[in-house]
Structure formats: C-alpha cells, structure tokens
Amino acid sequence: MRILGVSGSLRAASFNSALLRAAADLAPDGVTIELFGLHDLPLFNADVEAQGDPPAVTAWKDAIRASDGILFACPEYNAGITGVLKNAIDWASRGDPAPLTGQVACIVGASPGMTGSARAQDQLRLILRRTLTHVAPIGEILVFQAHTKIEDGQLKDERTTTLLGAHFQRFIDEVRQRRG
Numbered sequence: 001m002r003i004l005g006v007s008g009s010l011r012a013a014s015f016n017s018a019l020l021r022a023a024a025d026l027a028p029d030g031v032t033i034e035l036f037g038l039h040d041l042p043l044f045n046a047d048v049e050a051q052g053d054p055p056a057v058t059a060w061k062d063a064i065r066a067s068d069g070i071l072f073a074c075p076e077y078n079a080g081i082t083g084v085l086k087n088a089i090d091w092a093s094r095g096d097p098a099p100l101t102g103q104v105a106c107i108v109g110a111s112p113g114m115t116g117s118a119r120a121q122d123q124l125r126l127i128l129r130r131t132l133t134h135v136a137p138i139g140e141i142l143v144f145q146a147h148t149k150i151e152d153g154q155l156k157d158e159r160t161t162t163l164l165g166a167h168f169q170r171f172i173d174e175v176r177q178r179r180g
C-alpha cells in the first residue's frame with residue numbers, strides 16, 4: 001500500500017512535516033509513506049492551466065493518482081489551512097476525473113498553541129468534501145504545544161507517538177476496506 005504524505009508547511013523545521021516522518025517510521029510491513037513536498041507548485045491560475053499543467057503540477061497529480069491514500073499534515077494559519085495547502089488542493093481538484101475524486105484521506109496536525117490545528121483541520125475536512133475526497137472517519141490527532149513534543153524535526157513524545165500509530169493503523173484499515 002502506498003500512502004502519500006502531504007504537509008501544508010514548507011518550513012524545514014515544520015512540526016507537521018515531522019508528524020509525517022513519524023508516521024512513516026510507524027508504518028507496518030507492506031505500507032510505505034512517501035512524502036511529497038509542495039514547494040515547487042505554482043499558484044493556481046486558470047490561464048496557465050488552459051495551456052497545460054506545468055511539470056510540477058503534473059508531478060503532484062501523478063503522485064496522488066499513484067497512491068492508495070493521502071495523509072495530510074495540516075498546520076493552522078489564522079484559524080484556517082495554509083495557502084500552500086489550499087493551492088495544492090485547488091490544482092488537484094481539476095481534471096476529468098480530478099486526482100482527488102474518490103481518493104481516501106486522513107488528517108493529522110500540530111501547532112504550538114493549545115488547539116493543535118483543530119480549526120484548520122475542520123476547514124480541511126470541508127474542502128476535501130467539496131473535492132469528493134473521502135476523509136476517513138477515524139477521529140482526530142491534534143498535537144497541541146507541538147514545540148514541547150517535537151524536537152529537531154523528530155516526534156519525541158511517547159503518548160503522541162502511540163496515538164499517531166493507532167490513528168495511522170485505523171486509516172490503513174479504512175483504505176483497505178474501501179480499496180477492497
């Protein structure tokens with residue numbers, strides 16, 4: 001099973017990207033998490049799209065199509081998702097069929113504040129519903145006070161690691177069930 005890990009942060013020391021790396025370490029045999037960086041995606045522009053997807057957009061859409069599921073790590077900016085992530089979703093919502101249509105997804109998130117990106121995650125669920133992406137109904141991973149749990153890009157907190165592992169396993173079960 002191939003899971004695509006997508007972080008809504010471009011920051012090298014991103015707490016959210018750290019969650020994806022931790023999930024990759026927890027993946028059971030037969031499951032891989034491949035991280036896809038959103039750094040190279042241009043801003044969505046329908047004029048550009050009309051001339052054909054730029055190479056970075058093609059790579060993004062191909063990566064989604066080649067995966068069995070997507071694990072989103074969702075930072076919170078101003079009580080919503082980052083522009084980086086929204087832009088990537090907008091590109092992937094286009095085409096016939098759009099790469100996101102019928103995909104299975106799961107959301108985790110971290111922030112230094114007390115809400116662990118809860119508001120952004122709720123917004124992401126709404127956006128993904130609009131793109132006909134199935135978000136696994138498996139509860140939430142809200143890594144609050146992330147700076148106390150993630151050091152040097154590594155998840156150090158034992159309880160969070162256990163919760164993340166269980167969440168990821170539930171997601172894998174959901175992907176298996178839907179993919180047959």
Ligand SMILES: Cc1cc2nc3c(=O)[nH]c(=O)nc-3n(C[C@H](O)[C@H](O)[C@H](O)COP(=O)(O)O)c2cc1C
Binds near residue numbers: 011077113114
């Ligand atoms: C423009 C901006 C707005 C932010 N707004 C929020 C917010 O609404 N809620 C929150 O919990 N953190 C907020 N933060 C703090 C981020 O959660 C923090 O920068 C976090 O480290 C971003 O995720 P990352 O570590 O994956 O890059 C904001 C940060 C920035 C730069």
